[in-house]
Amino acid sequence: MKNPNGGSSPERFVRARLERLIGAVEVLGLVVIGLATILAMSQEGWKIIGQGEVSITDLLLMFLYLEVLAMVGRYLRLGELPVRFPLYIAMVSLARDLILRFNEATEYHVLALCAGILMLACGVLVLRYSQTRFPLADDKDAGSADQSGP
Template structure:
């Protein structure tokens, strides 16, 4: 069976770099980066404040539960995700999925007494479904890596010595 490769190229008049004046494009990009960074700072500060509030609540109650620890873990995951985005400019899809799994596990732990069997089964099934999604995404990244990932691997690989004995 013959492989069919579809490709499409934009005419010169529709190429993205020709759509905006270079100064306008630069200004727009800088403005977007500024608001993106400001939003990430707000998310990080709000997460730190929420973690502080939760810590104070645990200290005042003189009690720490598994639900409290999972909530603190969620805060740390959010901070890690923000830090990773600041560092690389990319957000791996897996991080929000990890956060979703921990959040659903926390929901089960906190509300287990009020949950009926159907709801418990639904939440448990959702956790399994998200875990399978993480595995599929991870498999896809290993099996079909992005071009940038291949370049990073090539740069990190030890160079072979071409000298002969």
């Protein structure tokens, strides 16, 4: 028996169950990522305390962990994730790699890392500009919550 709303009852039942299962797996995965990030962050903190000194690479690594936690938190809270968050993480990761390997890196490696950071920054700029200049209908509600980001 076909339902006028598109699909039979068994079809809707299976689809609803699958959507619920996928949603639960998604939340479980985010919780695992969040807990693993907290564990890694605490391990890094203990390493810094044990060494008795903090380097810029340690700070950048801690910043990466905070960005991952912010990404997980935002996705759990709002069910959405701006594309900019992974771009920020990639920029900090490239900057950390540049600092870590600066002494032994070739000039081409340094140039490639800097070009990568510049391209990611331009990507963020284009995304921010297009989001404010050409908002989608569903971005208007999310836009006010998104203004707290960097």
